[in-house]
Amino acid sequence: MDEVEEIKRRIDIVDLISSYLTLKKAGSNYKAICPFHQEKTPSFMVSAEKQIFKCFGCGEGGDIFTFTEKMENLEFPEALRLLADRAGVELKRRSFKPEEGKDRKTKLYQINDLSARVFHKILISHPAGKIALEYLKKRGISSETMKEFMIGYAPAFAKATAGKPSYLTKFLMQRGFTEEEIKNAGSPDRFFKRIIFPIRNRLGQTIAFTGRVLDPKQEPKYLNTPDTIIFHKGTVLYNLDQARGAIKQQNAVIVVEGQMDVIASHQTGVQNVVASSGTALTADHLQILYRYTPNINFAFDSDSAGLITAKKAYEMAITLGFNVKMVLLEDYKDPGEMIAANPPAGGPKLWQEAVTKAVPVIDWYFEIAFQKTENRKEKIELTSQEKKEIAKEILPIIKIIPDSIEQAHYINLLAKRLGVNEDIVFDALSKVNQQKRDKPREAVKREQLSTEQLLIAILLYRPAKITPIKEKIKEDDLKDPVLKKIYSTLLEEYNINGKIAKSLFDADRELKNLAASLIFAAENLYFDEQDKIDEDLKELIKHIASAKKEALKAHYADEIKKAEKSHNIAKLKKLIEEFQDAIS
Numbered sequence: 091m092d093e094v095e096e097i098k099r100r101i102d103i104v105d106l107i108s109s110y111l112t113l114k115k116a117g118s119n120y121k122a123i124c125p126f127h128q129e130k131t132p133s134f135m136v137s138a139e140k141q142i143f144k145c146f147g148c149g150e151g152g153d154i155f156t157f158t159e160k161m162e163n164l165e166f167p168e169a170l171r172l173l174a175d176r177a178g179v180e181l182k183r184r185s186f187k188p189e190e191g192k193d194r195k196t197k198l199y200q201i202n203d204l205s206a207r208v209f210h211k212i213l214i215s216h217p218a219g220k221i222a223l224e225y226l227k228k229r230g231i232s233s234e235t236m237k238e239f240m241i242g243y244a245p246a247f248a249k250a251t252a253g254k255p256s257y258l259t260k261f262l263m264q265r266g267f268t269e270e271e272i273k274n275a276g277s278p279d280r281f282f283k284r285i286i287f288p289i290r291n292r293l294g295q296t297i298a299f300t301g302r303v304l305d306p307k308q309e310p311k312y313l314n315t316p317d318t319i320i321f322h323k324g325t326v327l328y329n330l331d332q333a334r335g336a337i338k339q340q341n342a343v344i345v346v347e348g349q350m351d352v353i354a355s356h357q358t359g360v361q362n363v364v365a366s367s368g369t370a371l372t373a374d375h376l377q378i379l380y381r382y383t384p385n386i387n388f389a390f391d392s393d394s395a396g397l398i399t400a401k402k403a404y405e406m407a408i409t410l411g412f413n414v415k416m417v418l419l420e421d422y423k424d425p426g427e428m429i430a431a432n433p434p435a436g437g438p439k440l441w442q443e444a445v446t447k448a449v450p451v452i453d454w455y456f457e458i459a460f461q462k463t464e465n466r467k468e469k470i471e472l473t474s475q476e477k478k479e480i481a482k483e484i485l486p487i488i489k490i491i492p493d494s495i496e497q498a499h500y501i502n503l504l505a506k507r508l509g510v511n512e513d514i515v516f517d518a519l520s521k522v523n524q525q526k527r528d529k530p531r532e533a534v535k536r537e538q539l540s541t542e543q544l545l546i547a548i549l550l551y552r553p554a555k556i557t558p559i560k561e562k563i564k565e566d567d568l569k570d571p572v573l574k575k576i577y578s579t580l581l582e583e584y585n586i587n588g589k590i591a592k593s594l595f596d597a598d599r600e601l602k603n604l605a606a607s608l609i610f611a612a613e614n615l616y617f618d619e620q621d622k623i624d625e626d627l628k629e630l631i632k633h634i635a636s637a638k639k640e641a642l643k644a645h646y647a648d649e650i651k652k653a654e655k656s657h658n659i660a661k662l663k664k665l666i667e668e669f670q671d672a673i674s
């Protein structure tokens with residue numbers, strides 16, 4: 091048996107996908123919120139029977155390999171390797187040659203990986219690394235954690251002097267890499283006198299570095315590898331490779347600002363934590379996280395300077411449909427500081443507790459808006475001006491909540507606290523300018539399918555309907571050549587066996603994909619309304635018959651015109667007779 095088939099036989103697509111997404115049973119299939127586009131209602135379907143998936147929102151679909159490629163952002167050979175591992179299948183032959191581009195990327199990963207090891211070695215065992223090692227120990231970072239995150243140190247002597255390659259470059263060149271390749275990898279030799287945090291992609295490959303100064307006089311405080319072909323700041327989350335499991339398991343992610351916060355938190359056992367690297371959090375970052383969980387907790391510095399950045403991140407996450415909470419840091423600047431503070435005032439426990447007590451971010455917006463008036467000594471009623479100001483602060487946040495039930499909850503809350511009628515708040519809300527955002531695409535609609543597509547979808551979904559249909563609709567009544575082919579295959583197979591084999595379209599990838607999406611479409615349309623099927627079929631037959639008539643009319647009109655032109659009376663007569671026969 092071919093390796094691919096063997097892997098497919100051993101890995102169940104439902105198992106595989108449920109290790110990434112939460113699947114819910116839907117008839118004989120499973121459905122989930124699609125990881126490949128933003129949506130609120132699930133249009134991502136998985137068929138255990140056919141071992142395929144299909145999303146009706148964005149159109150993604152395929153088998154376990156397609157899913158792994160998309161989900162892990164891999165090429166086929168890499169996905170094959172990953173799934174072979176999972177299935178315990180040994181890939182005996184190298185059935186594929188690394189392409190040029192692939193090979194080039196591999197080298198860049200190797201350069202960064204080797205550099206990370208060199209930096210780490212210097213940190214833990216070279217005298218030049220002592221200053222950094224002591225700093226990290228003082229911050230409570232254990233050697234085990236340093237190794238886990240491959241934290242390193244780039245010493246002063248790492249600085250390249252004019253015309254001469256640095257020690258790191260020399261080392262890498264000895265290992266067979268060219269100067270050009272080292273440059274393409276992001277020039278890891280750009281770092282000196284900095285603690286080095288390697289940034290890894292989701293597969294754990296080192297793709298870049300952040301260097302943090304020890305000497306407060308050195309600028310800038312953080313230095314990052316610029317974007318390269320393997321590193322795109324806006325889409326990489328620090329520690330996602332290690333945090334994935336914990337995020338899935340706890341169905342929540344904690345987003346912090348700094349790498350040290352991630353590391354310190356991880357060490358306390360709170361391991362579902364990530365940070366953006368060298369850039370503010372982007373919508374792309376959030377979209378990636380949404381693949382793992384809709385629950386996001388921010389532990390951002392919310393002093394006045396950090397507040398604008400923080401609010402932007404909160405609002406972006408609310409808009410995308412996350413359940414957004416805030417981990418309150420009390421008077422600490424960041425999680426790292428909170429964890430490093432001495433017990434009993436601080437320490438790991440304080441952080442763990444803060445995480446469990448995270449508050450919904452919208453509640454926090456309320457607190458901020460009402461703070462001024464509630465902290466005043468005398469309890470006096472809000473003036474109309476105050477009410478207006480509070481509403482002005484909170485309404486834009488309520489406006490971006492995509493879930494209407496949740497939105498209504500906060501409208502109600504605001505009305506109560508302002509002491510006004512709910513309708514007034516609704517009215518005010520409608521006047522707030524809606525921020526632009528992408529509407530999530532919804533599951534397939536009946537109108538999106540052509541008549542012929544819907545017909546085939548029903549027959550694939552309920553093959554028993556073939557018997558009444560085959561008398562009324564002939565193969566040639568269908569115009570779409572691919573649908574026609576499916577229809578004739580169905581008729582033939584059904585005639586012979588009285589049912590439809592699962593593997594019917596396996597041989598033809600195009601047919602198989604189309605058939606799969608049509609089955610799902612029918613499942614989607616009729617899941618709750620089985621009795622609609624017959625009703626729709628009747629309509630479809632009518633439609634197809636009248637389309638056939640129209641086509642015939644057009645055909646004869648054409649022919650008759652020709653016969654008239656050539657004054658062929660005999661032919662004209664014959665045509666008219668034929669035409670009347672055909673439409674009667």
Ligand SMILES: [Zn+2]
Binds near residue numbers: 127145147149150
């Ligand atoms: Zn989708």
